Amino acid sequence: MSAIPTLLTRQLHYVCGKGGVGKSVVACALARALVRQGERVLLAQVSAPDSHGPLLEIGAVGPEVREAEPGLFVVDIDPHAAMKEYALMTLKFEALYRTVFENRLTKAFLRFVPSMNELTMQGKIWWHAVEHHFSRIVVDCPSTGHGIKLLRTAQVIADAAPVGPLADKTRKMAELVRDPTRTALHIVTLPEELPVNEAHDLVAEVKRTGVAPLGVAFVNQVLGSLFDDETRASLATVRAHAAGDAALLHLLEVAERRVDRERLERGQRARARDLGMPVIELPYLLQPRLARADVERLAGVVMEAP
Numbered sequence: 001m002s003a004i005p006t007l008l009t010r011q012l013h014y015v016c017g018k019g020g021v022g023k024s025v026v027a028c029a030l031a032r033a034l035v036r037q038g039e040r041v042l043l044a045q046v047s048a049p050d051s052h053g054p055l056l057e058i059g060a061v062g063p064e065v066r067e068a069e070p071g072l073f074v075v076d077i078d079p080h081a082a083m084k085e086y087a088l089m090t091l092k093f094e095a096l097y098r099t100v101f102e103n104r105l106t107k108a109f110l111r112f113v114p115s116m117n118e119l120t121m122q123g124k125i126w127w128h129a130v131e132h133h134f135s136r137i138v139v140d141c142p143s144t145g146h147g148i149k150l151l152r153t154a155q156v157i158a159d160a161a162p163v164g165p166l167a168d169k170t171r172k173m174a175e176l177v178r179d180p181t182r183t184a185l186h187i188v189t190l191p192e193e194l195p196v197n198e199a200h201d202l203v204a205e206v207k208r209t210g211v212a213p214l215g216v217a218f219v220n221q222v223l224g225s226l227f228d229d230e231t232r233a234s235l236a237t238v239r240a241h242a243a244g245d246a247a248l249l250h251l252l253e254v255a256e257r258r259v260d261r262e263r264l265e266r267g268q269r270a271r272a273r274d275l276g277m278p279v280i281e282l283p284y285l286l287q288p289r290l291a292r293a294d295v296e297r298l299a300g301v302v303m304e305a306p
């Protein structure tokens with residue numbers, strides 16, 4: 001298992017996981033940690049409602065790469081824009097692009113090629129990685145199928161069409177994504193039973209398909225312990241004396257619920273450590289809506305990881 005600082009020296013970071021577990025928050029925190037280490041970072045979201053803009057307080061993130069602050073570039077990779085750019089890159093000439101891609105029949109056909117969107121987005125990421133000299137690229141993956149589909153596309157297409165205009169580039173893309181010196185697939189989960197089950201499934205799938213080298217398991221929204229053994233024991237003592245005191249009983253109930261929750265959480269945190277990946281636990285931040293200062297705090301946790 002690589003130490004976390006070594007993993008973070010890789011160029012390409014895919015942040016994967018189920019919907020709502022905190023992929024965008026983790027991607028922003030990771031990007032900020034890397035910028036604070038002096039890297040030139042591209043943070044990419046993939047045709048998502050813009051969550052990076054508000055989290056980092058940098059204004060809207062659009063389809064053009066923009067340096068939002070020194071060292072931090074942001075982009076929203078839109079499949080249609082990316083498809084055109086990718087095709088132009090491959091086919092070289094605008095006229096040829098128009099003939100091939102803006103032909104009504106081709107357009108209809110492309111809609112039925114299920115992987116085309118993923119391929120073009122992957123192509124765009126690859127293009128940034130190779131051509132744009134970003135020392136780090138952080139991709140906030142879509143949650144559909146854990147975001148794995150995006151990563152697998154290049155390989156699937158390279159296998160299916162080993163020759164032809166796309167073959168060379170898709171093969172190089174697939175190689176980059178699989179390269180353990182350049183790419184890391186991070187998994188975000190929560191310290192709860194179902195999300196941890198899903199993280200285990202995802203690890204199994206990544207290993208089975210060999211799609212990309214595994215990186216860090218981020219266990220997000222960890223409550224942590226308010227109660228140690230001693231305070232837990234004193235709760236029982238208090239309960240023995242609380243009979244008839246409604247306010248105290250109410251307070252005890254709240255405390256006992258929290259103790260239960262902490263116990264469940266400890267179990268799931270242990271199961272997350274069994275994923276076989278280095279773990280970074282991120283605290284649950286008690287905010288109605290996370291913003292820049294919260295991202296910075298989480299970035300600090302990432303930077304301190306051993």
Ligand SMILES: Nc1ncnc2c1ncn2[C@@H]1O[C@H](COP(=O)(O)OP(=O)(O)OP(=O)(O)O)[C@@H](O)[C@H]1O
Binds near residue numbers: 021026051143222289
């Ligand atoms: N450590 C945390 N502490 C408190 N709230 C958090 C934390 N991490 C994430 N959240 C909140 O949880 C919600 C989901 O986070 P986020 O948008 O990053 O998830 P996501 O996995 O990107 O979701 P989606 O699959 O919809 O893209 C957000 O409201 C976010 O502010």
Ligand SMILES: [Mg+2]
Binds near residue numbers: 023051140
């Ligand atoms: Mg998101």
